[in-house]
Amino acid sequence: xxxxYSPQQPHQDELDRxxxxxxxxxxxxxxxxEYPAHPSEAILRAYIANRLADSPxxxxxxxxxxxxxxxxxxxxxxxxxxxxxDVAIHVLTCTRCQERVxxxxxxxxxxxxxxxxxxxxxxxxxxxxxxxxxxxxAVAAVILAALWLWPSSPxxxxxxxxxxxxxxxxxxxxxxxxxxxVYRRGRF
Amino acid sequence: xxxxxxxxxLAYAENILRCTNEPPEMVEDLLSLDGELEKARRWFAxxxxxxxxxxxxxxxxxxxxxxxxxxxxxDPHKREQLVREIMEGRVRMRDLTIERLAGTRLRWEHIFRLxxxxxxxxxxxxxxxxxxxxxxxxxSAVPRTExxxxx
Ligand SMILES: [Zn+2]
Numbered sequence: 353x354x355x356x357y358s359p360q361q362p363h364q365d366e367l368d369r370x371x372x373x374x375x376x377x378x379x380x381x382x383x384x385x386e387y388p389a390h391p392s393e394a395i396l397r398a399y400i401a402n403r404l405a406d407s408p409x410x411x412x413x414x415x416x417x418x419x420x421x422x423x424x425x426x427x428x429x430x431x432x433x434x435x436x437x438d439v440a441i442h443v444l445t446c447t448r449c450q451e452r453v454x455x456x457x458x459x460x461x462x463x464x465x466x467x468x469x470x471x472x473x474x475x476x477x478x479x480x481x482x483x484x485x486x487x488x489x490a491v492a493a494v495i496l497a498a499l500w501l502w503p504s505s506p507x508x509x510x511x512x513x514x515x516x517x518x519x520x521x522x523x524x525x526x527x528x529x530x531x532x533x534v535y536r537r538g539r540f
Numbered sequence: 541x542x543x544x545x546x547x548x549x550l551a552y553a554e555n556i557l558r559c560t561n562e563p564p565e566m567v568e569d570l571l572s573l574d575g576e577l578e579k580a581r582r583w584f585a586x587x588x589x590x591x592x593x594x595x596x597x598x599x600x601x602x603x604x605x606x607x608x609x610x611x612x613x614x615d616p617h618k619r620e621q622l623v624r625e626i627m628e629g630r631v632r633m634r635d636l637t638i639e640r641l642a643g644t645r646l647r648w649e650h651i652f653r654l655x656x657x658x659x660x661x662x663x664x665x666x667x668x669x670x671x672x673x674x675x676x677x678x679x680s681a682v683p684r685t686e687x688x689x690x691x
Contacts, residue, residue: 378583382546416552426551427544440640454617
C-alpha cells in the first residue's frame with residue numbers, strides 16, 4: 353500500500369473505519385480557560401498568515417520547552433513573546449480569541465479569493481490582448497504577402513508607359529540641320 | 541496548574557508535528573509535573589517513532605488525531621477552507637497547528653495528500669503502540685505486557 357499518493361483510494365471502507373479513537377484520551381484534559389491577557393490583532397494576523405515563528409531566535413526548537421524559565425512562563429500564562437505554539441494553544445482554549453481568529457480567517461480568505469479572481473481576470477485580458485495582437489500581425493502579413501506575390505500585371509497601368517511624360521520638338525540647327533530635342537515634363 | 545501541564549503536552553505534540561520538538565528525554569520531567577507521566581510518554585512514543593520510522597507518516601497520524609479529537613465540535617467552514625488548501629497543495633504539515641486542525645475532521649485522503657503518499661493507518665498505529673510498549677512497559681513500576689490507549 354506504500355504507493356505514491358493518488359486520488360483513488362483502494363481501501364476507502366477500511367480507511368473510514370480507522371478512526372484512531374483509542375488516542376482520544378490524550379485530549380481529555382482540554383477545556384476553556386479564562387485568560388487575563390490575549391494576543392494582539394497583529395499577532396493573530398501573523399499567526400493566521402503563518403508568519404509567526406516557533407522561536408524568536410534562530411533554531412527550530414519551539415521556545416516553550418527551551419528552558420525551565422520559558423516553561424514556567426508558559427504555565428503561568430505569561431509569555432514574554434508569542435510563539436506560534438503559544439498562540440495556537442491559547443486560541444484552542446480561549447472562546448474570545450477563537451471568534452477573533454475565525455473572523456480574521458474569513459476576511460483573509462475573502463481577500464485572497466478576490467485577489468485570485470483579479471489575477472485570473474488580468475491573465476484573461478492579457479491573453480485577449482495577445483490574441484488581438486497576433487490576429488493583427490497575421491492580417492498585416494497576409495496583405496504584405498499578397499502584394500509581394502501578386503501577378504506581374506498591375507491593377508492599374510503605370511503612367512510613364514501609357515501617358516506621355518515628355519515632348520519632342522524638332523529644332524533647326526545651322527550646322528546639323530533638323531534635330532529632335534526631347535524635353536522632360538515633370539518627373540521622368 | 542494541571543490544565544497548564546495538559547496544554548504543555550499538547551504544545552509538545554504540536555511541536556512533534558512541525559518537527560520543532562525537543563528530544564523526549566529533555567522534556568520528560570517538565571511534561572509530567574502533574575504526575576501524568578504515562579500521558580507524556582504516549583506523546584513521546586510519537587516523537588520516537590518519528591526517529592525510527594517514516595517521519596512523515598507519523599506526522600500524518602498526528603494531523604488526523606488533532607483534526608478529530610482536539611475539539612469536540614465540528615467546524616464545517618474551517619474544514620472547507622483547510623481541505624481546499626490541502627487539495628490545492630497550498631499548505632504543508634509544518635504550517636499546521638493543533639488549533640488550525642481542531643474540529644476539521646479530515647479524511648485519510650487529505651492526510652495522504654499532505655504526507656505525499658498513501659500508507660496503512662492501522663498498521664502504522666500498531667507500530668507506534670508496539671514502540672510504546674517496547675520503550676516504556678518495562679520501565680513501569682507495574683509490569684504489563686500491553687498498554688491500552690483508551691480510557
Ligand atoms: Zn484569548
